[in-house]
Amino acid sequence: MGEGREMKEEAPFLRVSGLTKQFGGVRAVDSVSFDLKKGEILGVIGPNGSGKTTLVNLITGFVKPDTGKVFYQGRDITGMMPHRIADLGIARAFQMVKPFYQLPAFKNLIIPLFSPRVKRLTGGKYGDRDAIAIDLLEEVGFERDSFVPFKIASVLPHGYLKRMELALCLALRPELIILDELFSGLSMAEVASMLPIIEKLMSENLTIIMIEHRLRELFRISNRVIVLNYGKKIAEGLPKEVMESDEVKKAYLGSETE
Amino acid sequence: MEYRKERIDRGIKARTEDIYALFSYREMLYLLVPRAIPILVLFAVTLVVGVYWQKVLISTAVFALLALSWDLLTAAGMVSLGQALFFGVGAYLTGILNHYFKLSPLFTIPIATLGGGVVCTLLLLPVLRLRGIYFAMVTLALPLMLVRIIEATKIFGGTEGLSGLSGLPSTRFELYLSIIAVLAVLFFFRRLINTDYGLVLRGIRDNDRSVMRSGINIYWYKAQALFMASAVGAFAGALMTHVYMFVGMPVFEMDYSILPIASAVVGGMGTFAGPMLGAFILVPLSEALRGVGGLRIVIYGLFLVIFTVALPEGIFHYFQRKYHQFERWVKVEK
Amino acid sequence: MFQGTLIYGFVNSVILALLALGFNLTFGISGVANFAYGALYILAAYTAWMLLTWLKINYFLSIVLAVLFTSFIGGLIYRFILLRVRGMPISEVIASFGIGLAILEFFRFLGFVGSEYTLPVFIDGSVSLGGTYIDVQRLLIVGIGVVLVIFLWLFTHYTKTGLAFRGMAQEERTALILGINSDKMATLSLAFGSGLAGVAAITILPLGQVAIEGGYSALLNALAVCIVGGLGSTVGVLVAAVLIGFAQTFTATYIGSHWMMIVSLVAILVILVVKPSGLFGKQKELEERI
DSSP: OOTTOOOOOSSOSEEEEEEEEEETTEEEEEEEEEEEOTTOEEEEEOSTTSSHHHHHHHHHTSSOOSEEEEEETTEEOTTOOHHHHHHTTEEEOOSSOOOOTTSBHHHHTHHHHTSHHHHHHTTTOOOOHHHHHHHHHHHTTOOTTSSGGGSBGGGSOHHHHHHHHHHHHHHTOOSEEEEESTTTTOOHHHHHHHHHHHHHHHHTTOEEEEEOSOHHHHHHHOSEEEEEETTEEEEEEOHHHHHHOHHHHHHHHSSSOO | OOEEEEEEEOHHHHHTSGGGGGGOHHHHHHHHHHHHHHHHHHHHHHHHOOHHHHHHHHHHHHHHHHHHHHHHHHHTTOOOSOHHHHHHHHHHHHHHHHHTSOOOHHHHHHHHHHHHHHHHHHHHGGGGGSOHHHHHHHHHHHHHHHHHHHHHHOGGGTTTOEESOOOOSOHHHHHHHHHHHHHHHHHHHHHHHHSHHHHHHHHHHHOHHHHHHTTOOHHHHHHHHHHHHHHHHHHHHHHHHHHHTEEOGGGGOTHHHHHHHHHHHHHOTTSSHHHHHHHHHHHHHHHHTGGGTTHHHHHHHHHHHHHHHHOTTHHHHHHHHHHHEEEEEEEOOO | OHHHHHHHHHHHHHHHHHHHHHHHHHHHHHOOOOTTHHHHHHHHHHHHHHHHHTSOOOHHHHHHHHHHHHHHHHHHIIIIIGGGGTTOHHHHHHHHHHHHHHHHHHHHHHTOOSTTOOOOOSSOOEEEETTEEEEHHHHHHHHHHHHHHHHHHHHHHHSHHHHHHHHHHHOHHHHHHTTOOHHHHHHHHHHHHHHHHHHHHHHHGGGSOOOHHHHHHHHHHHHHHHHHHOTTOHHHHHHHHHHHHHHHHHHHHHTOGGGHHHHHHHHHHHHHHHOTTOTTOOOOOGGGOO
């Protein structure tokens, strides 16, 4: 999928270089480097505790790296504040969804619509934030012209909350989205219904980093995959190649296979 | 057969959402009455009472301002244990401007309000980045320490304070000024918290990381909320200074920190009307209980504990719920 | 004079450390900032006084009972009040503050005001340390302080409860998984912290009077030391206590005793600008709470 996409020679869209973060005695992320081209879908996989979320936190400014650098569109964003990184167009979804439970679903989306970035990109004319919020929710799969966007978040099932999380990212009009286990806790049917949405994002040339455990779905969508284990990057390449690697198999299965 | 309590919004509540309230007198009354009646009663009371109780009402209004200020900070996720800081800074700024620079209250009060807001925001700026507990600790410590500084360095009048400051035209004037101020702040804060801006503030309280990843600088917004709250507190202090024509170390006393919190907890945190209600209950009550003396603060302390633990929603929430919703027992379906 | 200041400075540091340890311990283990700390401090002193003066109980026994009683009250406060608001920082702060307030002011109401409320020193007299006279009590404070720190270290490294404390302090979720009961630990941490407050009280207050204001001062000083040293870090508390202790004493000797509190304030302000989470603070900045 997407193997035939053209590779341009300019500065990589995102460059992560030697990122390292240690918590006490544990190297959560150990000298991870990779490049990302604009419009690419990068899958990030690895066993639990391999540092995937920490990597995201490092890129998005929630955690300051010990060493290493992050470059976004040629610009050094290492250690910048999270809101500034978001302002530059990098949106991230949280693994643990924590919406504002007493508010209706669409109200949850008002906050990113209130940000300076959205104000800039819409030329200072906000328009009706409520209406935009509802549109966004419909884009991510909330039923059109229904009461669902108006329901209080606490009554919504997990699948809808995940969609809401995605909508929160999209509200920012990002150029890079980092999804942290978007499909976790969803049934096969729910995942299947969300795939078209992701594919639509791809067609809009959005650059996506996806952390996932659901490998089948991930491999269908992603251009490339990197594999983390104990904080280190142990493999990188096309999904097929990566799955064939012995090291990856060892990481997931723990011993010689079969 | 098991039953559970079900709460449903009243029909009239649903009919009064947004602009639809304008469609009938009954609906407009539903909205206006709870707002208008207390205000009318308040103004009626101010007309009939004598000077002593007028002074009590002024004091009540001042504490209500501090309570409103506290509630705004809490809505944005900052727990202040030192409203006395804002109060005292405003009081001293006013006193200084009046005593040393001979400015009249017309100038000292506005300048002290804004200046107090600036000073307090700058003082607390470094702690905005940290967990809420630091904010609570620093706000607790600062007023108590400022008192010691004044005591030690004897600046601004030292232990004697600054007396003989200008007064205001009359007690009635002070009364109306303070009440109008309270109502103005009440309406402003209530409206503010219901806008999208207010939503951002509440978001910062509930899930600040989510707000940050949405591209919003939470520290800037926290600082704004802090400025507004501390300016209101400073105004309260400035006003009191000219009412008593005196400013001294007592302005940093714990009373000014505790009573607003007690008012908010009793009245209902987060609603602004609740804290104001709480102040209007607790201050006159404590005045009436003057005789009991030291037990007063004990009671506040116990109120704080009891309400926080057992009735966290506060009086206002309770009445609001009763007004807007009705309850009924419903069979539990299997 | 310099030598004297040095010695008194050291004593002051130990006093501050004693004050702050209990508060810091409670916070480090359970994350609860016990704003009733000052009240418990004074409670211990008044209890000892009452046992000693009214019931004529042996002094040593009185102070032991007083410390135990204070621990007990601390645990009760958690179990019946703070437990119900656990997890809501705003309510936790208000509730603990409220109960502390109620306790302190209740004593004031009952009339525990006046110069007759003093605790006798353990051993009378003073000794000469190279020309400087120092009360034996002060030396005892240092001794007790050192013993306490060693005891705490041994306790948290070699006993089951102590290790559980450290586990909770370092990584609460893992501790829970290992079967450590969070609520029980929190109750114990409050009891322990309160007990330490009690120990501090009965050691330090014989130097002067027992007064309600002392409760507020104790809380304030504990806060100052913890803020500067870093909440949750024992090393930080000790270092901060030394820094502030010496700074205070030198200020008192060479500038004026009224300025002592200002030292604490300045220390807080400086630390807030330079390293807000404290010298050894492990407080992750807001962003890093994962």
